[in-house]
Every structure is written in structure tokens, then in C-alpha cells.
Amino acid sequence: MQQYFPDRILYGGDYNPEQWSEETWREDMRLMKLAHVNMVSINIFSWTLLEPEPHKYHFEQLDRIMDMLAEHGIYADLATATASPPTWMSRLYPSILPVTQQGVRMSHGSRQHYCPNSPDYRRKAGALVEQIATRYAKHPALKMWHLNNEYGCHTGACYCENCAAAFRKWLQERYQTLDKVNQAWGTTFWSQRYYEWEDVLPPRATPAQTNPTQTLDYWRFMNDSLRGCYELEEEILRRATPSIPLTTNLMVAFKPVDVFDWAKHMDIISFDMYPAPHDGAAQVAMPHDIMRGAKGGQPHIVMEMSPSQVNWQPQNPHKRPGQLRMHIMQSIAHGANGALFFQWRQSMAGAEKYHSAVVSHEGSEQNRIFKQVAQAGAELAKLAPQVANTRIHAKVALLMDWQSWWSSEYQPGPSNQLRYYEQILTYYKALYARNIAVDIVSPEAELGEYKLVIAPLLHMIMPGVEQKLKGFVEQGGTFLTTFFSGIVDQNEHVIPGGYPGALRELLGIYVEEFDPLTPQMSNEVVIEEGELRGRYAATKWGELVHLKGAQALARFGQDYYAQHPAITEHSYGQGKAYYVATHPEQRLVDTLIKQICAQAGVEPVLDTPEGVEVTLREGKHGEKVYFVLNQSKERQQITLPEGSYTSLLDERKVQGTVEMGPLDVLVLKK
Ligand code: GAL
Ligand code: ZN
Numbered sequence: 001m002q003q004y005f006p007d008r009i010l011y012g013g014d015y016n017p018e019q020w021s022e023e024t025w026r027e028d029m030r031l032m033k034l035a036h037v038n039m040v041s042i043n044i045f046s047w048t049l050l051e052p053e054p055h056k057y058h059f060e061q062l063d064r065i066m067d068m069l070a071e072h073g074i075y076a077d078l079a080t081a082t083a084s085p086p087t088w089m090s091r092l093y094p095s096i097l098p099v100t101q102q103g104v105r106m107s108h109g110s111r112q113h114y115c116p117n118s119p120d121y122r123r124k125a126g127a128l129v130e131q132i133a134t135r136y137a138k139h140p141a142l143k144m145w146h147l148n149n150e151y152g153c154h155t156g157a158c159y160c161e162n163c164a165a166a167f168r169k170w171l172q173e174r175y176q177t178l179d180k181v182n183q184a185w186g187t188t189f190w191s192q193r194y195y196e197w198e199d200v201l202p203p204r205a206t207p208a209q210t211n212p213t214q215t216l217d218y219w220r221f222m223n224d225s226l227r228g229c230y231e232l233e234e235e236i237l238r239r240a241t242p243s244i245p246l247t248t249n250l251m252v253a254f255k256p257v258d259v260f261d262w263a264k265h266m267d268i269i270s271f272d273m274y275p276a277p278h279d280g281a282a283q284v285a286m287p288h289d290i291m292r293g294a295k296g297g298q299p300h301i302v303m304e305m306s307p308s309q310v311n312w313q314p315q316n317p318h319k320r321p322g323q324l325r326m327h328i329m330q331s332i333a334h335g336a337n338g339a340l341f342f343q344w345r346q347s348m349a350g351a352e353k354y355h356s357a358v359v360s361h362e363g364s365e366q367n368r369i370f371k372q373v374a375q376a377g378a379e380l381a382k383l384a385p386q387v388a389n390t391r392i393h394a395k396v397a398l399l400m401d402w403q404s405w406w407s408s409e410y411q412p413g414p415s416n417q418l419r420y421y422e423q424i425l426t427y428y429k430a431l432y433a434r435n436i437a438v439d440i441v442s443p444e445a446e447l448g449e450y451k452l453v454i455a456p457l458l459h460m461i462m463p464g465v466e467q468k469l470k471g472f473v474e475q476g477g478t479f480l481t482t483f484f485s486g487i488v489d490q491n492e493h494v495i496p497g498g499y500p501g502a503l504r505e506l507l508g509i510y511v512e513e514f515d516p517l518t519p520q521m522s523n524e525v526v527i528e529e530g531e532l533r534g535r536y537a538a539t540k541w542g543e544l545v546h547l548k549g550a551q552a553l554a555r556f557g558q559d560y561y562a563q564h565p566a567i568t569e570h571s572y573g574q575g576k577a578y579y580v581a582t583h584p585e586q587r588l589v590d591t592l593i594k595q596i597c598a599q600a601g602v603e604p605v606l607d608t609p610e611g612v613e614v615t616l617r618e619g620k621h622g623e624k625v626y627f628v629l630n631q632s633k634e635r636q637q638i639t640l641p642e643g644s645y646t647s648l649l650d651e652r653k654v655q656g657t658v659e660m661g662p663l664d665v666l667v668l669k670k
Contacts, residue, residue, distance in 0.1 A: 010338030036377030145246045159204050178200075185217075219406040247269070289334060302340060322662070342357075396451070397445065420457055451602050481579060486503030524557030531591065550568040
């Protein structure tokens with residue numbers, strides 16, 4: 001697969017110079033050079049300046065910005081500016097404005113106020129992109145296209161008439177006949193049958209819960225609608241500039257957009273990373289492994305991170321010394337080849353004036369934030385030649401599936417305590433704690449290279465997945481899944497023959513009933529022998545499990561199903577399949593995964609004290625670069641694998657045991 005920018009780590013940020021005079025721009029160029037900036041994202045919200053009245057385009061200012069960047073050797077990640085239509089547009093075409101599930105039509109006056117299925121929006125957006133693409137196709141500053149901005153961020157779904165019409169069309173393509181829609185949606189129940197296409201609606205506000213398959217299809221349809229907007233721009237840009245890579249900034253833990261589906265259309269994966277102040281290091285790490293996994297290990301980019309505080313959390317503490325550098329280094333450690341900020345210069349007015357920026361309100365290079373950014377920039381410039389061409393190689397795959405996410409969280413459902421992303425994170429944390437490299441991939445991915453596949457809460461089994469998982473285990477792979485998995489097919493119909501439906505044979509179990517627990521209820525997982533011996537808390541979920549060929553590794557400790565299996569192991573072909581029938585406390589997940597990894601022959605990159613994270617990026621010719629990150633507040637001693645190393649940040653030679661201060665980072669080349 002092609003690697004764009006093979007020799008550099010991209011560094012910079014969102015640059016919105018339209019807010020200042022050109023004198024300030026010149027100062028920005030000076031400061032960018034000081035901070036080792038080599039790429040900026042521009043034009044993201046400039047539609048209103050580019051097209052102040054219908055069909056009258058003005059590019060003079062953007063020309064000057066592009067020319068200035070070229071002059072200073074700074075790459076432009078040029079945005080298509082379609083994320084926020086001009087105010088006159090909603091007056092001329094009121095149906096551009098999106099409508100909520102409750103039927104409220106949104107107004108302009110903030111941003112992203114467009115319906116993704118509005119023909120007027122699409123036509124106007126297409127025309128604008130056509131203009132930009134033709135004008136800048138050959139511009140020397142143009143190095144990457146940034147389509148729109150955070151698709152779906154504020155308008156993840158729209159329920160207007162445009163969407164209703166587009167939904168019907170989407171359904172006709174998917175099912176051909178209304179009869180098949182009725183079948184898939186199970187409309188015989190609750191008198192929901194459709195006799196005319198025009199009666200089919202988006203799942204708008206209803207007296208009781210909307211039909212589950214209709215709701216699921218709407219998630220799918222909205223993902224496709226947003227992607228349709230992306231594809232509209234993609235087609236224009238590929239025609240104009242076949243060799244310029246395309247990206248859009250995806251988001252973390254964002255349910256409306258299926259990252260794996262979108263990845264097929266993106267040349268470079270980029271995403272916006274805004275951890276909450278209390279998020280642990282594993283939680284900050286996980287999205288990197290999703291983004292990297294989405295493109296088969298190709299380097300990704302952090303398109304936005306905040307240099308210090310944001311302005312949209314309930315409270316917005318600034319980043320403590322060392323934290324920003326850690327976020328940057330952890331990104332590179334997990335395979336990113338770029339770290340950019342929102343935004344370059346702090347706004348003096350508008351919605352984000354209290355959001356931190358590289359150049360703060362005070363404006364000089366003497367500021368704490370600026371100094372940190374410049375120092376990290378110098379470090380990345382040092383690392384780039386040794387690191388940009390290296391990759392992470394994982395033997396473990398964590399399956400993440402938007403279809404299961406959409407369907408397992410349907411409400412009202414068995415439990416409103418079930419959070420799909422949290423279940424993935426639970427198993428991710430166990431791998432993270434052991435420094436075990438993991439690719440987070442979709443069930444569609446090729447699994448052949450992996451030794452262990454973990455699929456928490458794989459509720460929906462899409463066509464082909466059952467066979468694929470069976471094949472993987474038959475040939476010696478190790479598989480683990482958890483409660484409420486394997487239950488429904490792609491239409492949300494329960495798979496007959498008893499739970500866990502499609503996974504019954506592979507797991508060698510039968511689940512007679514599942515038992516979602518209230519927050520006041522709990523159970524226990526009891527393990528009688530071996531390394532995991534002990535009693536562990538279990539919450540959220542219990543199940544009545546029967547063995548059908550598997551053996552019990554652990555049993556429930558309480559309630560009427562005490563003594564029934566809680567964790568099972570099944571030999572299948574050359575491999576093994578494990579099942580965890582509850583949500584155990586993290587301590588158990590950690591040790592269980594540790595044991596299963598050892599049995600599956602999966603080695604950690606390095607054994608380290610708690611709080612120290614290590615990853616390994618490898619070059620084509622066996623070069624090894626270790627990232628050692630002390631995520632803790634204590635000094636730590638780390639024993640390195642045998643051999644001698646060069647510390648790339650300060651050219652020291654190190655071997656044996658090294659000592660690291662709190663939040664310190666070592667990048668070691670063998
Ligand atoms: C992102 C957005 C940026 C900026 C940033 C603030 O969601 O793409 O434009 O608003 O958040 O944290
Ligand atoms: Zn709409």
C-alpha cells in the first residue's frame with residue numbers, strides 16, 4: 001500500500017488566518033518556522049468568504065494564503081469548506097436546514113447546519129468543490145485534501161422530508177420490494193405493516209419505541225448519507241488531482257460514522273483526538289489502534305488535538321506540563337505519522353475564543369504552550385527520518401463492528417447499561433496493560449496473520465462472519481467473545497436454535513437465558529484453581545450457560561445460577577474458543593487475557609512496571625524503534641531487551657536498565 005509523505009512526521013494545525021490582518025500572517029509564518037510546523041489545515045470554515053453571494057466566488061484571499069504557505073515551504077491540507085454553508089443559503093433554500101427526530105428544524109448561526117440529503121446542499125457543495133479543485137489543482141502548496149470537517153459531528157442524523165425520500169430510495173435499493181422491507185423489519189408485530197412506499201418514514205418521534213430494524217437501517221442509511229456527501233467531493237477531487245491524497249477528520253467513539261466503511265474511500269486516515277481530563281492512558285491510546293487498523297497498518301494522522309484546554313467540556317482544565325508531549329509521543333508510538341492542533345492562533349472572538357491554541361491571546365513565542373509545541377516539534381523533526389517509515393506489527397486483532405454497536409445499544413433494550421465502546425475498551429485495556437500490540441479491525445478484515453482474535457459483544461453476525469471465525473479457529477487461532485454475542489442476523493432477527501446463535505457450535509455452549517443486572521445487582525466469578533484462582537466482581541450482565549462440548553474455566557458465585565459456567569473454553573479444530581458470560585472486574589479481564597495470550601503464543605513487546613507503556617515500530621529491514629512512555633507520576637526503572645540502543649531524542653547510548661521520570665518519553669533504536 002502506498003505511503004504518502006514517507007519521510008516526514010506532519011506537524012501543524014488548523015490555521016484560520018482570515019481572522020487577522022496580513023501583518024499577523026507574516027508573524028504566523030515566523031512562529032510556524034520556530035515551532036517546526038510543516039503542514040496546516042486551511043479553508044475549513046471559509047465557505048461564506050468564498051461565496052458571499054450565490055455563484056459569486058472570491059478566491060483572492062485564499063490565493064494569498066496558499067501562496068504564502070508555498071513560499072514558506074509549509075504544506076497545505078486544503079479543506080473543501082463545505083461543513084458550514086453561508087447564511088444566505090438557508091434563506092434561499094430553507095430545506096437545507098436539518099430536522100431533529102422531534103421535528104425541530106435547526107437554524108443557522110452555529111455550524112454544520114445542513115441536511116446531508118438536501119439536493120440543494122449537495123449541488124452547492126459540489127459546485128464549490130469543483131471551483132476549489134480546479135483553482136488549486138496545480139498549486140505547489142497543495143499536498144492533501146481535507147473533505148468537509150468532522151462529518152456528522154453536530155448533525156449525526158436528520159429526519160426531514162429530503163431524508164425520508166432518500167431513505168425510501170435507499171430501502172428500495174437494499175430490499176427491492178416493500179414486501180421484503182416488511183419481512184426484514186418484522187412489521188407483522190404491532191400492526192406496523194407498510195402497503196405503500198410513501199408511508200415508510202424515518203424513525204421519527206413515536207409514542208412507543210420505534211421498530212428496531214427500521215432504527216438500525218436508519219443508522220446504516222445515515223452513515224451512507226454522510227458518506228454520500230464525502231463521495232460527491234471525492235469524485236470531483238480525484239478527477240482534478242489524481243495523485244493528491246484525500247482525508248477527512250474522523251472522530252473518536254463516534255457512533256454515526258463507521259470508520260472501517262469510510263476507510264475504503266480515504267487515502268490517509270485522520271482523526272480528532274480530544275481526551276477528557278480524566279481519561280486514562282489506555283483510553284487515549286485506543287483510537288490510534290482503531291485508525292491504524294482501519295487502513296491495514298498504514299500510518300494515520302491526528303488531525304486535531306488541543307494544545308492545552310478545550311472549551312466544550314463541563315470544565316476545561318489546561319494540560320499539565322508534560323501531558324501535551326505525552327499525547328503527541330503516544331500518537332507516534334501507536335503508528336501515527338502526524339500530529340496537528342486545533343488551532344494555530346487563538347481566536348479573539350467567536351465560539352472558540354477560550355479554546356487553547358498554539359499561539360495564545362498574548363501572541364508571543366514566550367508562552368508556555370508555544371514553547372511546549374515548539375519543543376515537541378523539534379523532537380518530531382529529529383525522529384522523522386528514523387520513524388516515519390516504520391510500522392506496528394500486531395498478532396492480536398480486536399474486532400470492532402459498527403453493526404453490533406448500532407444494534408446492541410438499541411433502546412429500550414435488555415439493558416441501558418450496555419455500552420459497546422466501553423466493552424471494546426475493557427478488553428483493550430487488558431492488552432494495553434501488557435504492552436501487547438493490537439490492531440482494531442472490522443469483522444470484514446483478513447484474520448490470517450493474527451494468533452488471537454477478541455470480539456467483545458459481537459451481537460450481530462453479518463453474512464460470512466460465522467464461517468470466517470470458525471475457519472480461523474479451525475486452523476489454530478484463538479478466539480474470545482463475550483456475553484450477548486452471536487444473537488441476531490443482519491436484519492436483527494434472532495438466530496434460531498438457542499443462544500449464542502451463530503457462535504454456539506464454535507463456542508460449544510448453550511445460553512438458556514440472559515440476565516441484565518440493575519446497578520444495584522451484582523454477581524461473582526469464581527475460579528477454583530490455577531493462576532486466576534479467586535473471586536471477582538461481576539456486574540451489568542449474567543447468563544445461564546450450559547456446556548455443550550466446552551469446559552468451564554470459571555463459574556458464577558451467586559444467585560440461582562451459582563455454579564453455572566461464567567467463562568468457558570472450547571477446543572475447535574486446531575484452535576480454541578473462549579466465552580465470557582458477564583462483565584467482570586478489570587483485574588480478571590487483565591489476568592485472563594494475559595493467560596490466553598501466553599497460551600496463544602502472543603508476546604508482549606516488553607514487560608514493564610505498571611504505568612509504563614512500550615510499543616515497537618519496525619522498519620522494512622528489521623530496524624526496531626521502541627517507544628517507552630512513562631505514563632505514571634512516579635520515577636520508574638525499565639529493563640530493556642538485550643542489546644544496546646540509541647536514544648533518538650538525545651543521542652545517548654543506553655542498555656540494561658534505564659530510569660525515567662514522570663511523563664518522560666524515550667525513543668530507542670536498536
Ligand atoms: C473539533 C472541530 C474543530 C474545533 C475543535 C475544538 O470538533 O473540528 O473545528 O471546533 O473541535 O476542540
Ligand atoms: Zn434531512
